[in-house]
Amino acid sequence: MNATLLIAAHEWRRLRAQPFAWTLAAVVLAFMAWQFLLALQAFVDLAPKLGGLKDAPGVTDLVAIPLLRSLSNLLLPLVPLVTMRAFAGERRAATLPLLLASGVGNLRIVLGKFVGAFGYVLVLVALVAVMPLALAAGTTLDLGKIAAALLGLALFAGALTGIGLVCSAWASQPALAAAAAFALSALLAVVDAGARLQGVSNSGINYLALPTHLEPFFRGIVASVDIVYFVLAAALALALATRRLDTLRGSAD
Amino acid sequence: MTSPAPTLALVQAGRRLAGRAVVRDLDLELARGEVLGLLGVNGAGKTTTLRMIAGVLAPTSGSVRLGGEDLYEHPELARRRIGYLPETPPLHVELDAEEYLRFCARLHGVARGAVTTAVARAIERCELGEMRRRPLGTLSKGYRQRVGVAQAIVHEPELIVLDEPASGFDPVQALRLRELVRGLGREHAVVLSTHVLPDVSACCDRVAILHRGELRHAGEVHASATTSLRVGVARALRADDWRALPMVVAAEPLDLGHWRVELAPGSAIDAFAAAVVAHGFGLTALGADALPLESTFLAIAASDAPAAVA
Structure with missing residues (x-):
């Protein structure tokens, strides 16, 4: 097993041993299950009226996609809580020298931490996705649209995980890392709000905003420009985190 | 025929932090089978020196050589050949000793099939048998320190770097640590930083005294x-x-x-x-x-004039 996967597997083992990770997962799943049941009930109530409409929205558009969109909003505060300890927690507990003295390069350490945290978030996304997918037993779902939405969510979560990691590498306290990551992610989520209020939707500032690239996935559109945006955002964040580890090696911390 | 390169060699190694020279022009050599005691008052540069030796902190001048190869040109050398116990043992407190040591062994390149044996040996040498399944967060300071020593030796490195390993030990544990270090010194090269002079007398073959970032004395512990x-x-x-x-x-x-x-x-x-x-x-x-080492140490600590290296 290479060092990246070894560190990632170790991160999962550590998460598994922490009540924090289980509690966070339980809270997220309970909240999303509640939202799912509310959306399902609303759909059941609305279904008779929809029957007479031409091209009426189905359960995918009225239950599955709104649920996944709601999960994307929840990921903004959730991912920083998962990533905050990656480096800031190691520094606070004085355990970072274990990795720094292991001869494993900084990039591999960062990638290992990324895969570990991203894997946890993906498991949560997958567990939430099971809720609408379970409806396939009794109705017809637009699986292509749901797959596109899940791909978008995964890319979005990857970018947020990268942002969380770079904040954890720069901050010396986990709480500070979480706050900084949330602030940065929230800023990227609303950075084009002013432009949109003015009716501008294709300017440079719109391109910077996370929802600009996530929304097409929820409409079933998979565009390479959106994939590249999320991959670039994650890659840039991981490069900055690696650069930060280089600096930490040279500091007195 | 040329003699083999020493396990560890510091060649004019120096490190600046925040614009200040924390250590300057260190020249030291250590061979397998030797234990070097690193002494110095607080702020003398011991921990910075150990971090350079362990591959955590790159020197800003000079070089750190492992078996003749520059450690910072070949950082992967550290993976298999150096074991490092920092001042605070780097323990993942939510895991138990065995899980943690398995990770450390794999991190340092021990093959999957050899991990169980390596971990069992480290646990036995550090007398952690009873505690192997306890979460590290529940262990006493002395046991945590022992786990820290175990992670430094689990991959059988050529060079073992121990920063204040006896910190938190009771007298019995300190005595056993001395025996362990003496035993390690027979098969490995060991660098030991400590404030406890009797530890140096009991465990070390050679001593180096740092003061204000400079090597002020280096020689045999028992020479005089x-x-x-x-x-x-x-x-x-x-x-x-x-x-x-x-x-x-x-x-x-x-x-x-x-x-x-x-x-x-x-x-x-x-x-x-x-x-x-x-x-x-x-x-x-x-x-x-028992005082020559102590008197040398105190004389160096009290003086600011550079002294010739023995």
Whole structure:
């Protein structure tokens, strides 16, 4: 097993041993299950009226996609809580020298931490996705649209995980890392709000905003420009985190 | 035929932090089978030196060489060949000792099939058997320190770097640590930083004393120990009385009944004892003076003038 996967597997083992990770997962799943049941009930109530409409929205558009969109909003505060300890927690507990003295390069350490945290978030996304997918037993779902939405969510979560990691590498306290990551992610989520209020939707500032690239996935559109945006955002964040580890090696911390 | 490169060599190694030279122009060599004690007051540069040796902190001048290869040109050397215990043991407290050591072994390149044996050996050497399944967060400070030592040796590195390993140990644990370090010193090269001078006397073959980032003394731990004696006598003596003994080069009163006596190099202690008895000084006690290292250390700590390296 290479060092990246070894560190990632170790991160999962550590998460598994922490009540924090289980509690966070339980809270997220309970909240999303509640939202799912509310959306399902609303759909059941609305279904008779929809029957007479031409091209009426189905359960995918009225239950599955709104649920996944709601999960994307929840990921903004959730991912920083998962990533905050990656480096800031190691520094606070004085355990970072274990990795720094292991001869494993900084990039591999960062990638290992990324895969570990991203894997946890993906498991949560997958567990939430099971809720609408379970409806396939009794109705017809637009699986292509749901797959596109899940791909978008995964890319979005990857970018947020990268942002969380770079904040954890720069901050010396986990709480500070979480706050900084949330602030940065929230800023990227609303950075084009002013432009949109003015009716501008294709300017440079719109391109910077996370929802600009996530929304097409929820409409079933998979565009390479959106994939590249999320991959670039994650890659840039991981490069900055690696650069930060280089600096930490040279500091007195 | 050229002699093999030493396991560790610091060549004019120096490190600046925040614009200040924390260590300067360090030259040190260490071979497999040797234990080097690194001494110095707080702020002398010991931890920075150890971090450079361990591959955590790159030197800003000079080089750190492992088996003749530059550690910072080949950082992967650290993975298999260096074991490092920092001042605070880097423990993942939510795991138990065995899980943690398995990760450390794999991190340092131990093959999957050899991990179980390597972990069992480290646990046995550090006497962690009873605690192997306990979460590290529930262990006492002494046991945590032992797990820290175990993670530094689990991959059987050539060079073991221990920063204050006896911190938090009770006297029995400290004694066992000395035995462990002595044992490790037979198979590995060990660098040990400590404030406890008896640990250096008991465990180390050589000592290096740092002060204000400079190497002020390097030499054998026991090189001069046999020439300095602590002597108890019943008679009231003057320094001139000692000079009547041919092997005595200096004598200094410690109190009314005790003297520190320096013998000429190569003098036999039994001949000295016989001479003291023959001169009727009333010998009441005779022992190796444990203070040469301490006096050297204190003299360096108290002085700011650079001294020649022995």
